[in-house]
Amino acid sequence: MIRMAWMILPFLAGCSGFIGGSMGAESQSDWYETGQVRKNRDEVVRIVRELLLRQGYLTAEIDPTQARVETSWDARFSTRWREGYRTKLEAEILPLDSGGFNVRVRSTMELNDNDSAPAIPERAKWVGAGVSEKHKPHIPDQAIKVHMLLKNRFFGLNP
Numbered sequence: 001m002i003r004m005a006w007m008i009l010p011f012l013a014g015c016s017g018f019i020g021g022s023m024g025a026e027s028q029s030d031w032y033e034t035g036q037v038r039k040n041r042d043e044v045v046r047i048v049r050e051l052l053l054r055q056g057y058l059t060a061e062i063d064p065t066q067a068r069v070e071t072s073w074d075a076r077f078s079t080r081w082r083e084g085y086r087t088k089l090e091a092e093i094l095p096l097d098s099g100g101f102n103v104r105v106r107s108t109m110e111l112n113d114n115d116s117a118p119a120i121p122e123r124a125k126w127v128g129a130g131v132s133e134k135h136k137p138h139i140p141d142q143a144i145k146v147h148m149l150l151k152n153r154f155f156g157l158n159p
Contacts, residue, residue, distance in 0.1 A: 026130030029140030031092075031104040032147035037154045038100040041065075041093070048091050048103060051149055055142070057089055068092050077112065079119045082132055084112035087142050103150055107143035111135055 037044055048069060052059050057071035068090065075086035091105045109129040117123045129135040 025128030026136065026139065027110050027128030028108045029106045029143045031106045032140075032143050033102055033104040034147065034150050034154055035102060036096055036098065036100045037103060039154070041095075041101065044093055044101050044103060045069075047153055048093065048150070051146060051153065052089060052091065055089075055146060055149075067094060075121065075124075077119050077121060077124075081115040081118050082111045082113060082135070084118050084124070085129065085135065086110050086112075086126065089142055089146060091146075103154075105143045105146050105150070107140060107146075109135065109139045109142075 039047075045066070049059055052069070052071055057074055059069055059071050069092075071089045073086045073088050076084060078084040087107055087109045089105060089107050091103060094102045094104065096102055110126040111129050111132060112118050113125045113127045113131070114120075114123050129139050
């Protein structure tokens, strides 16, 4: 009987790794930074908020003294398992010692892991998009898009 327990142990370890793997799946991108922006803080905050709103993300009113902004989730549901997803963006406005500000953004993406009713928002089970090899490369897409738009807005087409 004891030998049977030792023989089953590797299988149990494999299962727990598989189950736990989806719980801690990657969901956030790296930070993408604009570099030094030489504008006043109020203008930088206004531009960041305006750009996030134009991308369809809802944000609370941003206090110009805040250094960090986080949008609400933008969810897209599908009738197929792990095809529904939600994204949100975070932006930080960091003062630089040499003057001006550095704006950095990152995105978070999660997939709906509910396989029985994936199109029902109330029953969604969100997991990091890293569980799917199909979606994992798309985690930073929104952050890259906003980063490029911010650089264009701050520095123009030919900096």
